Amino acid sequence: MTQDYRAAGFTRRATLGLGLAALAAPSIGTAQAQWPTGPVRFIGIFPPGGGTDILSRLWCMKMSEITGQQFVVENRSGSGGNIGTEVIANAPADGTAIGLASVAPLAISPTLYGRLPFNAARDFSFISGLWQLPNLLVINNDVPARSVPELIALLRANPGRYAFASSGSGTTVHLSGEMFRSMAGLDILHVPYRGGAPAHVDLQGGRVHMIFDNIPQGLALAREGKVRALAVTGRERSAQAPDVPAMAEFLPDFEITSWGGVMGPAGMAPVLVERINILTKQSLESPDLKRRFEENGASTWYTTPEEFARFRAANEASFAPLIRASGARVE
Structure with missing residues (x-):
């Protein structure tokens, strides 16, 4: 799918051409400064050593290589990923903390749980998909x-x-x-x-x-x-x-995949979201990251921020009747 980037004041091709050095246009240069040059916390919402944790660390290693910044995985697990997801929702919106967007808390928990400490549709800045499994x-x-x-x-x-x-x-x-x-x-x-x-x-x-x-x-x-x-x-x-x-x-239209992406708290500047998205695209196009994902059973999955938000909402809608029919409910 294609996307019009003129509303953000620049084109994808132009931005990619500028690279990772200081950007010339004043508005973009300001946006670059909004993402601190120090370490970036990546909130992992599941325990260390599991499949999603391994994939998250592989992506963070590639992002560290591309940006020259250190991406540090911080595992905040529990309640099916809801605890770490709440941490992401409450993080500062300056890019110093981003984290794992996952099918469990974002597409399943809204129907499974009677109460959640976050709103999956409103409390996050969706940046890009990372993998499907x-x-x-x-x-x-x-x-x-x-x-x-x-x-x-x-x-x-x-x-x-x-x-x-x-x-x-x-x-x-x-x-x-x-x-x-x-x-x-x-x-x-x-x-x-x-x-x-x-x-x-x-x-x-x-x-x-x-x-x-x-x-x-x-x-x-x-x-x-x-x-x-x-x-x-x-x-x-x-x-x-x-x-x-x-x-x-055998059963046409049967499809369920686990997925992971990257997101931040609501309120992140659109140009900052776009910058992380472009760097994510670059990381996912890396042959060695593709290979490492495949070795762990996953395929790379890039989306625009808008595509990711729409996908999450559609995934929640598709899971809801299955969850209700199963009788599963956590109050």
Whole structure:
């Protein structure tokens, strides 16, 4: 998609041509000064060591390389990402603190939670998407199905006898299962766990039968022969598992992806948002960052600020009926 930048007083091509040195035009030079030259705090909203934390750190390393500034990841986890998201909402709007925009607090929590300490639509300056990450349907090896059509036929013939696990109610792992149940017309039980590790223990032990897990963990276990991979939840097949079909090949329009982006608090100067966006675009076009993202199951995902805000709102709207139908609710 294209975007008209004349309202901001400059064009994307002209801005890119100016590089990272001091900018000549007075309005742009002032905007450059608005972003401090010292370290930038990047608020990570999930615990260290997880998939999103690894991807966040890879992006911050690339941004440090491009800008010459230090990007420091500060993990503020808890409540499904809501705690760190609140920290971002309350940060100064001068660019000294930005953070991870994630599907969980921004597209799922507004429906899942009765009360939130932030408003997903109003309390943030959306800057750009960073990555998209599909889930992977894996099943216990003893389940007598070798494909999605065979699995659907099995589940329809045995209503209420099979269960799918998730890493917690309201996650994309859970909602992928809800979408599968709804679109295929199935009677299957949802069993939520406190994280993916215990869910996989019970999956491999046969106490539950399937899970729509984040692709890195599920794919690794499938390659070890511990589970069987049947489909990815993205619109198309994943470059990490090209032999595994997309669920949409069997259930048209089936698509759920986990995603991450970068955002700041509401009130950031538009020209500052645009500057970070342009640098983000440069980082995501880097071949080595693309490769590192792919190694972790993700694909780079650049958007304009406007596209990102629209995407978030549409994603919330698409998840809302699934969450309500599942009965998941946190007061």
